[in-house]
Amino acid sequence: MSATDQRATPAEVARYYERTVRRAQRTARVPAVQVALHRADRPLWTFEVGEAGGGATLDADTQFRIGSITKTFTAVLVLQCRDDGLLDLDDPVSAHLSVPAHGDLTIRRLLSHTAGLQREPYGDIWDTLAVPSLAETLAGLEQAERILPPGRRFHYSNLAFALLGHLAAAKRGGSWAEVLADRILTPLDLPLTLQPGPNAATGYLVDAWSDHARPEPRTDLGGVAPAAQLWGTAAQLARWGAFLADPTAIDPDGKVLSADTLVEMRHPTVLRDEQVWTAGWGLGLIVRPGRDRGTDVGHGGAMPGFLAETYGRVSGTDDDVPGAFAAAVLLSAGNGDRALGLSTTLLDAAVERDPADIQPWRIGTPVPDEWAGLLGHWWGEGFEYVFRWRDGHLEASGADDAPGVPPAVFGIEGPDLLRSVSGREIGEPLRLTRDEQGRIVRLHWATYRFTREQQTFDGVWASRP
Known part of the structure; x- marks a missing residue:
């Protein structure tokens, strides 16, 4: 059914969404899937399928680990500091944070993953699961490599975003967690947490050769928390994706960030892959080309036992795209990547099967x-x-x-x-x-x-x- 066909009923639309999610859960063999679709002109739609594990109940309030989607929150904290005159994006890190090495790297380069800094903090943290504290993360910069010249090309770095988070916190005079709650989570009514609650899902590694799944360890990221620490629900992340795409609908007074600054963050700075032009990187955001000159903006996340994604759609010239439009997908399998892309599938299905109402043209004011x-x-x-x-x-x-x-x-x-x-x-x-x-x-x-x-x-x- 296309947007030009007779509109489906709400029940038919919901049933199609549900079947799409169920199919993805079964095909990708994910123990628990939780999704949400946010749009300004319809009630929030949420759905979950599977089992949360560990005695938890799977429902819309079940928490999942969101991994690197955390970086988008850290990026907003940095841009808030810039807008408040506390820093310039072309300042070196050392102007705002005491570091023993790599202090000449600029904030802008770190935000866009073009600083050339190595991916992880010094040490084999994903082998030992011994994650460094803040002090150890900063001290480890002396051993951390600059693997590429700044500005050469895209290279993803958790270490870069750890530094950015602590830099923003230092400018505000608190910890990263305190500043995050005060400057973003509370104003937008997004009760994400640093640690899992009692009804959090268990993250699994699903066996490749059988249907058995083994729980993955829950790891606190310590000094690397600004890169990937948060836990939340699909409904919360869909609202966050809607904010990234359409801030005036979610934050009309610009208390968290101005719409102009979000436009700046969404502007592609570098291609993620110079051979496949399917995604770029702005200032802390992944930017993907969409239909009819639109774009999808957001981030994905991966932690042991969990995968996540949230994307908001910025309308180009397509009248069928609603405002404050975003989808979030949370998965309780670290190797359930066959279900990734489900957020885009849901966004496309919503436009195709339940397009936004077309507003009538109205007579305007005369030309001055x-x-x-x-x-x-x-x-x-x-x-x-x-x-x-x-x-x-x-x-x-x-x-x-x-x-x-x-x-x-x-x-x-x-x-x-x-x-x-x-x-x-x-x-x-x-x-x-x-x-x-x-x-x-x-x-x-x-x-x-x-x-x-x-x-x-x-x-x-x-x-x-």
């Missing part, structure tokens, strides 16, 4: 007199552009742009001066020139001349000999 003469067709560099007034602002598109290409959007800075705030030539000024009668006769956008007739660069109409 000072900008009315700017509308219509202009030519620049030999190409035709169309300037329009939409939703209280000026937009410009190439006359031959493919459907769905977002327009340039302009903000007004002063008389006859605007600036592109999104789309083409973002950040560049648009200057207007008027004749003696006050009519707009010429534009300069990013210094390029725009006129009503197609002209050569020396100002001659192309139609003239």
Whole structure:
């Protein structure tokens, strides 16, 4: 059924979701699966299948370990510090945290996994399960390797995010756990925890050659906690994914982070794999291309006995995508990776089978007199552009742009001066020139001349000999 077909009933949609999750649980052989789908225009949908193990009851409140999804919380803490003027992303770590080595690495490089720092703290922690304390993590930097030059390419590093978490905590004057609770979890009503509660699921390694499964040890990450320590539910993580994709819907007053900063975090900084362009990395966030120029933003997680993922969908030009739209999937098998991708499957199914209601077009306000003469067709560099007034602002598109290409959007800075705030030539000024009668006769956008007739660069109409 496509979005253009007759809409399915809520019961039919829920049944399809449930069968999709059940199939994934059975195929991937995961003892317990818990999922949630969050969207602004529907009630929260949650579902779980399997057994939690260890005498716990599997329901919507059962906790799972979320692993590296923790990094997205740490990244937000760092960006909060930047927005509050406590640091600059291009500052070296040593400007804000006392470290014995690698202090020249910048905060931005650590956030985007382009610092070249080794993946784990010094020592074989996943062999011995002897995780270093904060003091030991910092001291171990003297033995930690810089395996790549900074900026060379993507290289995932838990050590980098451990440093970022403790740096943010130091700027706020508390521990990472205290700052996390105060600055994110409490304002967003997300009761994630550092340690599992009494109804937490057991994490397993499922035997490859039989249906037996053995519990994995629960490991406290000590000084590496800002990279992967948290426990939570799918409902909590789906709300968090919705915040990452659509912060104005979850945090309308911007108490946790401004929408502009989330846009900055979602902008791809580096490709995860230069040969397969399927995912990039922003500032602490995985960014994956979606349908109709949309993107999915979020993170995955893996800890002994657990896998997790949460992604929010940022709509491009698809009217069927609702707001505050995200899915989370929690798995109680460290080798249940065949069920990963279920969050994307659920997001796609929701758009296909239960699309958002299309809002009607409504008559808008008239164009202000000072900008009315700017509308219509202009030519620049030999190409035709169309300037329009939409939703209280000026937009410009190439006359031959493919459907769905977002327009340039302009903000007004002063008389006859605007600036592109999104789309083409973002950040560049648009200057207007008027004749003696006050009519707009010429534009300069990013210094390029725009006129009503197609002209050569020396100002001659192309139609003239």
